[in-house]
Amino acid sequence: MDPNTSPITSTDVRVRYAETDQMGVAHHSVYLVWCELGRTQHMRERGVTYRELEESGVRLPVVDAHLRFRAAARYDDVLSISSWVRECASRRVQFGNAIHRGETLLATALITLIAINESQAPITIPPDVRARLVPAPDPVRV
Amino acid sequence: MDPNTSPITSTDVRVRYAETDQMGVAHHSVYLVWCELGRTQHMRERGVTYRELEESGVRLPVVDAHLRFRAAARYDDVLSISSWVRECASRRVQFGNAIHRGETLLATALITLIAINESQAPITIPPDVRARLVPAPDPVRV
């Protein structure tokens, strides 16, 4: 990993028509999908692809998700998903996410994952993966 | 299977808020999910659960789907999904679906599936499954 890599990854996503609901905004469940895009992109930029991780027998299910919604996202909006590691312990990692449209903060999320093997038993996060999941200070209040 | 079982299965589903889009109707992609509910319910009522089928190594991916949309489904509508077998050959089965809200026909679908094994190779549909997938005449024009 380039030591100059920013500790915060930015991933752009355009709101899909199918993601809106009849309130005329993106449905709140979609934010969990966007956070997933953000954190897998964060890992990819640090040399860890979730696809390869899973092929090696390691799975990272979400055990806790806390979302705060401040303003709505609308169809065709281009959003920026910021992703960073808040904490990384031997068996557990917490990501932070902030979703902006331009300068407007739409939502924040704290997503906690644990490592399990293919038999669903908890395992330690592989050391080479953990070494790449370096915590960073929150860039916004979450 | 009870020989008196109707060849057409009816499955009720209530339109979820998350399934609507900003046009104020259920998004057209959701109909494929409802057809899937309908045909797995059709199989279940004939003693074939898709879950067990898959656990036995048989998968039934969709290879062709043709949907015709006639009227929109709205949030909280209770819909009736009719499901029947149109044709069943050794490696391929086609289901018909009709989606009604009361007497109003909202959509029809023709869904064709093939049998594959866990290595994605085409296989024949197990004879005991095929014996339960008895074709019936279309109850509506599809």
Added chain:
Amino acid sequence: MDPNTSPITSTDVRVRYAETDQMGVAHHSVYLVWCELGRTQHMRERGVTYRELEESGVRLPVVDAHLRFRAAARYDDVLSISSWVRECASRRVQFGNAIHRGETLLATALITLIAINESQAPITIPPDVRARLVPAPDPVRV
């Protein structure tokens, strides 16, 4: 509302194939959809349909959602979604949800909503609605 109505509503849902992911379990974002089903059913049993509420100009967007995942839900599982009101203030209501498969607690959720009008401005929850959203003690630790 019948004074004998239980303060906790139970809604059954069967896990759809489309709701699973390649980990072989229901994707974590789907739990928000299930919680929505649960709380709208809770309201419906107390004489408040979200559809009519929205038609009268009142919308209840989610402003905060906290989910804890304890065990996975699998395809075709029949789940029971418990829903209850935790707090109801003039402009804000918090629901609790517990999702069980039989006796096994799979997940809990705290979902907070505010009332807004069609111009997205915060409003008070209509008094006749608020009167029906009576808080109850948590039936499980959330």
Added chain:
Amino acid sequence: MDPNTSPITSTDVRVRYAETDQMGVAHHSVYLVWCELGRTQHMRERGVTYRELEESGVRLPVVDAHLRFRAAARYDDVLSISSWVRECASRRVQFGNAIHRGETLLATALITLIAINESQAPITIPPDVRARLVPAPDPVRV
């Protein structure tokens, strides 16, 4: 519109984890969402944004969708969605889509839409929109 604009638009999409199912492939219903991304991008590149079209009172619901699935898309695959107009009449437009992973054709689709107003009544496609939806020969067999 630049007269040199290719009649076929290519839109890239990466398969999301939430889009997979327990068969380990993208669920077949997601292809309709990808086709929607493709055709709205096709329109955008020709100066018609679906968002503005809808704000002007014109809606384009899908009335017919025919999908053929040839090979599966997997998590994290980068797909190319080709989109083109097959026919455009006064009230109806048909798009073609071909979804490739590299050189491999995964699926084709024919999606037919009609124009309606906010009261759900059929209308003619606005002439300036129709002028930009120029039919092209199918680039693959659909």
